Amino acid sequence: MPRRFLFLAAAALALVSCSRETQVERANREGILILGNSGEPKSLDPQLVTGVIESKIINSLMEGLVADDPENDDGLPPGAAASWEHNDDLTEWTFHLRPEGRWSDGVPLTASDYVFSFHRMLHPDLIAPYVEMLYFIENAEAFNKGEISDFSKVGVWADDDLTLRFKLREPVPFLPSLTRHYTWFAVPRHVILQHGKMTDRFTDWSEPPNMVGNGPFRLKSWKFHDSIEVEKNPHYWGADQVALNGIRFLPIENPYTEARAFFSGQLHSSYTLPPDLIDSVRKKSPKYLRQEPYVGTVFVRLNTTRKGLDDPRVRRALGLAIDRAALTEYVLEGYFPATSLTPKMGQYEPDPVLRFDPEEARRLLAEAGYPDGKGFPRFSVLISRPAARASTEALQAMWREHLNIIVDIQNKDWGSYISAQQSLDFDIASAGWIGDYLDPTTFLNLWTQGNGNNNTGWSNPEFENLLDQAAHESDAAQRLEILRKAESVVMAEQPILPVAYYSRNYLLRPEVKGWHPLLLDNHPFKTLRLDP
Amino acid sequence: MSTAASSPASRIEKGASLWQDAWRRLSKNRAAMVSVGVLAVILLACIILPAIPKFLQDPGMQSLENKNLPPSAAHWFGTDHLGRDLFSRILFGGRVSIMVGLITTMVSVTIGITWGAISGYVGGRTDAFMMRTVDTLYALPFLVIVILLGAVLEPITGHVTEFTVRLFTPSGSSAAKANEVRTAVEPFTTLVPLFIAIGALSWLNVSRIVRAQVQSVAKLEFVEAARSLGLGHLRILFRHILPNTLGPIIVYTTLTIPGVMLFEATLSFLGLGVKPPNSSWGILIEEGANRMLSNPLLLFFPALFFSTTLFALNFLGDGLRDALDPKSSKD
Numbered sequence: 001m002p003r004r005f006l007f008l009a010a011a012a013l014a015l016v017s018c019s020r021e022t023q024v025e026r027a028n029r030e031g032i033l034i035l036g037n038s039g040e041p042k043s044l045d046p047q048l049v050t051g052v053i054e055s056k057i058i059n060s061l062m063e064g065l066v067a068d069d070p071e072n073d074d075g076l077p078p079g080a081a082a083s084w085e086h087n088d089d090l091t092e093w094t095f096h097l098r099p100e101g102r103w104s105d106g107v108p109l110t111a112s113d114y115v116f117s118f119h120r121m122l123h124p125d126l127i128a129p130y131v132e133m134l135y136f137i138e139n140a141e142a143f144n145k146g147e148i149s150d151f152s153k154v155g156v157w158a159d160d161d162l163t164l165r166f167k168l169r170e171p172v173p174f175l176p177s178l179t180r181h182y183t184w185f186a187v188p189r190h191v192i193l194q195h196g197k198m199t200d201r202f203t204d205w206s207e208p209p210n211m212v213g214n215g216p217f218r219l220k221s222w223k224f225h226d227s228i229e230v231e232k233n234p235h236y237w238g239a240d241q242v243a244l245n246g247i248r249f250l251p252i253e254n255p256y257t258e259a260r261a262f263f264s265g266q267l268h269s270s271y272t273l274p275p276d277l278i279d280s281v282r283k284k285s286p287k288y289l290r291q292e293p294y295v296g297t298v299f300v301r302l303n304t305t306r307k308g309l310d311d312p313r314v315r316r317a318l319g320l321a322i323d324r325a326a327l328t329e330y331v332l333e334g335y336f337p338a339t340s341l342t343p344k345m346g347q348y349e350p351d352p353v354l355r356f357d358p359e360e361a362r363r364l365l366a367e368a369g370y371p372d373g374k375g376f377p378r379f380s381v382l383i384s385r386p387a388a389r390a391s392t393e394a395l396q397a398m399w400r401e402h403l404n405i406i407v408d409i410q411n412k413d414w415g416s417y418i419s420a421q422q423s424l425d426f427d428i429a430s431a432g433w434i435g436d437y438l439d440p441t442t443f444l445n446l447w448t449q450g451n452g453n454n455n456t457g458w459s460n461p462e463f464e465n466l467l468d469q470a471a472h473e474s475d476a477a478q479r480l481e482i483l484r485k486a487e488s489v490v491m492a493e494q495p496i497l498p499v500a501y502y503s504r505n506y507l508l509r510p511e512v513k514g515w516h517p518l519l520l521d522n523h524p525f526k527t528l529r530l531d532p
Numbered sequence: 533m534s535t536a537a538s539s540p541a542s543r544i545e546k547g548a549s550l551w552q553d554a555w556r557r558l559s560k561n562r563a564a565m566v567s568v569g570v571l572a573v574i575l576l577a578c579i580i581l582p583a584i585p586k587f588l589q590d591p592g593m594q595s596l597e598n599k600n601l602p603p604s605a606a607h608w609f610g611t612d613h614l615g616r617d618l619f620s621r622i623l624f625g626g627r628v629s630i631m632v633g634l635i636t637t638m639v640s641v642t643i644g645i646t647w648g649a650i651s652g653y654v655g656g657r658t659d660a661f662m663m664r665t666v667d668t669l670y671a672l673p674f675l676v677i678v679i680l681l682g683a684v685l686e687p688i689t690g691h692v693t694e695f696t697v698r699l700f701t702p703s704g705s706s707a708a709k710a711n712e713v714r715t716a717v718e719p720f721t722t723l724v725p726l727f728i729a730i731g732a733l734s735w736l737n738v739s740r741i742v743r744a745q746v747q748s749v750a751k752l753e754f755v756e757a758a759r760s761l762g763l764g765h766l767r768i769l770f771r772h773i774l775p776n777t778l779g780p781i782i783v784y785t786t787l788t789i790p791g792v793m794l795f796e797a798t799l800s801f802l803g804l805g806v807k808p809p810n811s812s813w814g815i816l817i818e819e820g821a822n823r824m825l826s827n828p829l830l831l832f833f834p835a836l837f838f839s840t841t842l843f844a845l846n847f848l849g850d851g852l853r854d855a856l857d858p859k860s861s862k863d
Binding site: 254256259260263274276277279280281326327329330331373389390392393394396397400404406408409410 | 592593594596597599613614615711714715807808809819821822823824825826827
């Protein structure tokens with residue numbers, strides 16, 4: 001009897017395990033990578049988006065002049081351009097496109113496609129939200145602001161089908177690294193003009209089946225709030241090196257849900273892992289846990305046009321009352337306490353000015369006219385994701401304990417969270433910024449007047465002056481010194497309160513090969529393999 | 533009633549009222565009585581314990597280094613992800629959830645019964661007009677209206693809060709004292725107007741149920757009898773017809789209360805209900821579900837309270853339906 005029972009049990013078990021092939025196991029068989037991608041992208045038009053969510057998908061569909069290196073942030077493998085050169089003072093650059101370059105519909109990719117792309121992005125009518133990324137090009141800013149209307153005066157020209165030439169407004173040693181960012185990608189003229197005028201926003205060109213790119217994958221389907229799927233692009237110049245057959249991006253907004261989906265075998269990699277889960281994952285399944293350095297800062301954005309927050313003493317008091325060490329140890333686990341705005345990056349290390357000093361904070365608050373928090377306006381802190389609630393609740397408690405100030409917490413969906421900040425219709429917002437390229441200006445340029453991501457109402461002539469000086473400084477060490485000074489101006493005024501430096505915490509299955517830690521976290525999909 | 537015939541004529545049986553009969557039948561229903569006990573314990577715990585000064589720990593008090601502690605003598609249910617005492621958060625949250633559930637249900641059932649009863653009793657054009665009104669209101673997207681209402685009511689609740697704070701704060705006390713009072717009254721002053729408004733919008737189902745019941749009961753002989761005795765319409769409607777429709781109403785009511793508590797959690801997440809760091813059962817369950825992997829107790833305890841209350845309400849509702857049915861036998 002017992003033997004027969006065992007046999008039955010074994011048979012039942014075998015049956016169960018056969019019928020329960022997980023999503024990931026099936027995807028392994030089919031050569032498809034499934035990635036959590038945190039949210040529904042606003043669009044896939046690289047000139048109309050600003051988010052990291054969108055960049056992941058766009059990076060699979062398009063490729064810059066220079067490609068991302070799978071192992072090294074400073075590596076500059078050729079992408080759409082086979083080679084490039086520059087003059088001695090780094091202001092004139094020439095890129096030679098590869099002759100076999102094709103769009104995913106087989107149409108050749110030419111230098112004039114690039115000129116069209118920059119023309120479109122810089123055109124005042126397109127209102128591209130991230131246009132500052134192109135201001136490095138000579139006269140680009142003037143054209144974008146309508147000061148000149150002749151695009152041939154802007155420093156980008158196609159000498160012939162394969163030669164693209166730039167003239168920059170200042171020496172930009174990191175230009176090749178910059179061209180890896182999606183704002184510098186080419187968009188297909190022949191497709192865009194088929195679906196509308198050049199400057200029409202959100203037309204059908206960037207949706208399936210119309211969307212055409214020059215990347216290793218092409219858009220297969222976009223099911224709203226379900227998945228976006230891309231498949232191998234046979235026209236890609238390096239198609240024979242692409243190992244994956246496709247990638248599926250899942251817009252799972254709640255990171256806790258995403259973690260559960262990962263552990264039930266629905267994802268190869270999660271977009272993120274909430275800090276408060278790190279401990280238990282480390283104990284239970286350490287082989288999935290990835291913790292890597294990342295150039296990003298979690299900060300609190302203050303609306304400096306609000307009465308109360310317009311006083312730098314108040315802003316500094318709020319910053320001094322944040323116990324960053326406790327926050328990173330117990331709430332934002334795995335993150336590092338911020339000591340300034342910009343995380344250490346290569347040779348650049350800003351002065352560690354931020355500290356926790358409730359005594360001084362109370363003194364500053366009293367000096368600003370709010371002794372013991374009396375009469376301080378009631379502000380709301382805007383958040384957008386469930387994972388931000390814990391850290392914001394901790395901030396709320398710290399301000400209450402040390403300054404006797406009560407703030408509310410207000411949750412909004414991602415779209416209205418962003419637009420509330422852009423229209424300065426908020427008091428305080430919990431926010432973050434991930435560097436786009438490895439240079440401190442990716443953090444510092446944000447706080448210039450009129451930058452689309454400033455959203456604090458703050459500006460400072462001395463700060464802009466220093467940035468301008470740095471831009472025209474060709475000595476690298478001297479340049480960083482000036483930038484350090486510029487950063488200390490922001491930190492003295494604190495239109496934002498840096499809280500922590502990101503560490504990139506996420507889950508990854510071991511069968512994904514060719515995935516290496518990268519500071520900017522742009523893993524080129526073409527070199528990834530699945531090896532279960 | 534069979535005993536009445538054999539009794540002497542002088543000892544006419546004193547008619548037991550509906551409520552006395554109901555109570556007699558209800559007290560025989562064990563599940564319902566246990567539920568009454570459970571509900572009483574939870575209600576009293578949520579109302580009385582937080583009112584005793586210093587008995588519970590401050591539910592907003594964080595001590596980050598003591599987060600995710602297992603249950604102990606100091607923290608009966610352990611602590612949450614920010615080191616707050618879970619037991620006191622559940623009790624303080626329960627106050628909000630229970631209050632919201634009761635107020636909203638009361639408002640909605642009162643309006644619904646009145647509307648449905650009049651519509652069903654009067655009939656004709658009045659009935660058609662009243663029911664088309666209900667249909668129209670049905671067509672409006674509920675969540676959108678509630679969000680709009682929240683936006684409209686926000687400035688009003690702000691004034692109500694400030695007024696209440698001034699009422700309870702002795703003049704000349706410090707900002708800290710005022711903040712303390714504000715934290716205590718805020719969950720109520722901000723929520724009550726909103727949930728009264730929600731109750732005023734969610735009576736549609738009740739009114740339809742009551743109308744249908746009233747229509748069917750109004751044709752029965754005892755109503756004819758009452759009419760022939762010369763009773764007024766109101767008296768017939770509220771004294772004779774409505775008690776016969778109580779069964780479905782009560783069942784519906786007991787289902788509405790947990791529904792409203794859940795809806796409160798939805799609203800809170802949208803930023804309209806309870807604001808952090810205050811809690812409600814809905815919020816605690818949502819937070820706990822998110823942290824299921826790291827600390828399952830954060831889900832277990834709030835869910836235990838919520839589902840116990842829900843079950844008890846359902847059993848009690850079943851019991852009341854049977855007990856209040858005037859058509860059921862006297863014993």
